Structures are given as C-alpha cells and as structure tokens.
Amino acid sequence: MTEREVPLSRPCTGEDEIEAVSRVIRSGWLAHGPEVKAFESAFAGYIGVSHAVALNSATSALHLALIAHGVRGEVILPSFTFVASANAVVTAGCTPVFADIDPLSLCISPAAIEANISEQTIAIMPVHFGGRASDMAPIMELAEKHGLMVLEDSAEAIGATCDGHMTGSFGAGCFSFFPTKNMACGEGGMLTTDDPELAERIRALRGHGIASTTHERHGSHNPWRREAVMPGYNFRMPDVLAAIGRVQLKKLDFMNERRCEHAAWLDMRLREYKGVQTPTPPANGNHVYQMYTVVLDPKLYDRNAVVNRMREQGVGASVHFDPPVHQQEYYRENFPHSALPVTESVAASILTLPLFPDMTKAMLERVAEAFSEALAAGQRTS
Numbered sequence: 050m051t052e053r054e055v056p057l058s059r060p061c062t063g064e065d066e067i068e069a070v071s072r073v074i075r076s077g078w079l080a081h082g083p084e085v086k087a088f089e090s091a092f093a094g095y096i097g098v099s100h101a102v103a104l105n106s107a108t109s110a111l112h113l114a115l116i117a118h119g120v121r122g123e124v125i126l127p128s129f130t131f132v133a134s135a136n137a138v139v140t141a142g143c144t145p146v147f148a149d150i151d152p153l154s155l156c157i158s159p160a161a162i163e164a165n166i167s168e169q170t171i172a173i174m175p176v177h178f179g180g181r182a183s184d185m186a187p188i189m190e191l192a193e194k195h196g197l198m199v200l201e202d203s204a205e206a207i208g209a210t211c212d213g214h215m216t217g218s219f220g221a222g223c224f225s226f227f228p229t230k231n232m233a234c235g236e237g238g239m240l241t242t243d244d245p246e247l248a249e250r251i252r253a254l255r256g257h258g259i260a261s262t263t264h265e266r267h268g269s270h271n272p273w274r275r276e277a278v279m280p281g282y283n284f285r286m287p288d289v290l291a292a293i294g295r296v297q298l299k300k301l302d303f304m305n306e307r308r309c310e311h312a313a314w315l316d317m318r319l320r321e322y323k324g325v326q327t328p329t330p331p332a333n334g335n336h337v338y339q340m341y342t343v344v345l346d347p348k349l350y351d352r353n354a355v356v357n358r359m360r361e362q363g364v365g366a367s368v369h370f371d372p373p374v375h376q377q378e379y380y381r382e383n384f385p386h387s388a389l390p391v392t393e394s395v396a397a398s399i400l401t402l403p404l405f406p407d408m409t410k411a412m413l414e415r416v417a418e419a420f421s422e423a424l425a426a427g428q429r430t431s
C-alpha cells in the first residue's frame with residue numbers, strides 16, 4: 050500500500066492482542082473456556098446489563114434470540130441494513146416485515162414501525178446504523194403497548210448511547226466483532242440481556258442444547274455426562290477470540306473517541322460542498338461512527354461515479370447498503386414488499402468514506418482530497 054492509498058477500515062490491534070493470544074495458546078485451552086467467561090462479564094458490565102453471552106457472530110445472536118423467544122411470527126426491521134439482520138429472521142422461521150427509515154438518522158422510523166404492527170407481529174428489530182442508535186424511547190413504548198420483544202441489532206454501534214443508555218441494554222442486544230466494527234476479534238458476537246431465562250436458553254442453544262460447557266464440566270466428578278435440554282447449535286466463541294475481545298474492550302472508549310475526532314474533522318472539511326449530507330449525531334446520545342457515510346443529492350451527483358473515482362485513486366470508499374434487503378433477489382421473490390421511499394432513495398445516493406481509529410492526519414487529508422476530486426468528476430451535467 051502506497052502513502053496515497055487509504056483502506057476503508059482497519060482494525061486497531063497490536064502487541065497487547067498478540068500477547069493475549071499467545072497467553073491462551075500457551076495455556077493449552079483454545080476452545081470456549083475461562084477467557085470467554087471473563088469477556089462476557091466485562092462486556093455485560095460495559096453495556097450495563099446483567100447477562101452477556103459470547104457467540105461466533107452477531108448473526109447467531111439475532112438468530113438465537115428469536116429461537117429462544119420461542120414464538121414465530123412477523124419481525125419488523127429496516128430494509129436499509131446488512132442482509133444478516135433479515136437472514137436471522139428468516140432462518141429462525143419468522144417473517145421479515147420491512148419498515149422505512151428516518152432520512153436523517155438512517156435508522157428505522159418509529160412511525161413506520163407503528164404502521165406495520167399486526168396481529169402476527171412478535172418482535173421489533175431496530176438496527177443501529179453505522180454507529181448511531183435508533184430512537185429507542187418511542188420504540189420501547191410501542192413494544193410495551195403491543196407486548197413485543199425488542200431485539201436490537203447493535204452490530205454497528207458498540208458504545209453508542211440513547212437517552213443515557215448503551216445500545217443493547219434496551220431489549221436483547223446483538224453485537225458483532227467483525228474487523229470493521231467498533232471493536233474487533235476477527236469474528237464473534239455477543240448477546241446482552243437483563244432476562245436471566247433468555248440468557249440461559251441462549252447459553253444452551255449455542256452449545257448443542259447442553260446446559261453446561263466442557264470447561265465447566267472439566268474437573269467435576271463426571272465430566273463426561275452431557276445432557277441436551279433442547280436441540281442446539283455450535284455457535285460458541287473460542288478462548289483465542291475472547292482474549293482479543295478483552296483487550297479490545299479495554300481500548301473501546303479510546304478507539305471510539307478517535308473515530309469521533311476523525312468524524313468531526315471530516316464534517317468540518319465536507320461542510321463546503323453543496324448537496325452532501327454528513328452523518329447526524331443524535332440530540333439524545335452519542336455517535337460512535339462505525340462508518341462515516343454521506344448521502345449525496347442525486348440531482349447533483351452520480352453516486353456510483355463518485356465511489357468508483359475514489360477507488361481508482363486508491364481511497365477505499367464503498368456503499369452501505371445498496372441494494373436494500375427488500376430489493377435483493379431472495380427477498381424480492383419470497384417477501385415481495387411495497388415501496389420504501391426513504392430507504393430506496395438513501396440506498397441509491399449513500400456512500401461510505403474510510404474511517405478507523407488509527408487514521409493519520411495525512412490519511413484524512415487524502416480522503417478529503419480524493420472526495421473533492423471525485424465529487425467534481427461525478428457531478429451531473431444536466
């Protein structure tokens with residue numbers, strides 16, 4: 050990579066993570082064990098909930114939360130999200146019902162949720178987009194009024210708050226540790242909840258339906274006795290990844306602060322361009338900029354031309370998310386949906402600029418310079 054190339058994202062890892070992984074490898078216990086337990090306890094403390102269950106991905110967390118809920122029916126979620134949110138609904142035997150988003154927050158609109166509640170609705174799944182929390186107060190009110198589960202897809206918002214509370218502490222929270230997220234383990238996920246029964250069912254479901262783990266049985270008088278209490282999966286997180294997670298969690302606030310500083314710098318630099326909507330932090334919480342997305346005025350700019358021009362210059366711009374889920378082949382054919390005007394217009398005009406904690410000033414300058422050049426190249430002539 051040359052000095053003028055900037056990746057879209059890069060995990061902020063170093064000697065501490067290497068040391069943590071080495072410690073686990075030297076211990077001889079690589080599978081699900083004491084590191085996972087310690088990571089769960091630290092993560093629950095950070096989010097402010099009583100239980101955290103470590104898993105192999107956020108998709109598994111979303112899927113298991115619905116399976117553990119035990120009731121099948123309709124789940125209301127945004128279509129403007131990564132397809133994993135909707136896939137988890139379908140693979141859990143439920144039906145996705147897509148609600149439109151708010152044009153500023155880019156998160157699900159509470160009014161659109163309300164309009165989609167039916168006799169079949171069992172859950173609401175707000176997706177906290179790109180580091181910004183959904184507006185949780187009206188969502189919790191609707192859930193309470195209609196007796197619905199709230200399943201927060203918090204994959205993109207670790208450390209974001211709404212009304213003084215962390216995302217993932219309102220309902221059941223589902224987090225991702227994929228390398229592009231606010232903290233990274235390589236792969237991995239976490240389910241957070243204050244409901245002890247939900248936590249217990251998910252612990253069993255993640256390990257073949259067996260209530261205890263191998264590590265918990267190790268050293269007991271009959272460690273071979275494994276009893277399934279339900280049919281389950283193997284969605285466990287190994288200790289090697291949990292050890293990375295523990296280090297990353299300690300650095301999370303620092304990393305999120307760096308993201309915020311870089312975002313503030315980009316906000317300031319991009320202010321001069323007409324028809325460029327930068328991310329809006331909520332009035333009632335913080336933004337943790339898992340992504341820095343801008344929405345272009347489609348009358349002024351050709352989004353695809355802008356993204357391609359940036360990429361030609363070695364600056365890793367991308368698009369999150371186009372097409373939205375309801376316009377993807379499987380969903381088009383199996384869950385045909387009426388138009389979602391805001392979702393469709395945002396999906397067609399949004400782009401993501403590089404942003405990650407250890408970006409240098411030179412990298413930020415390079416992103417702004419490439420964006421400016423690409424914007425000029427992508428300007429519509431008529």
Ligand SMILES: Cc1ncc(COP(=O)(O)O)c(C=O)c1O
Nearest residue numbers: 106107108131133134204225227
């Ligand atoms: C909104 C959203 N939900 C779910 C996921 C899935 O996360 P994981 O890869 O950990 O399953 C992602 C990851 O990209 C995401 O952005």
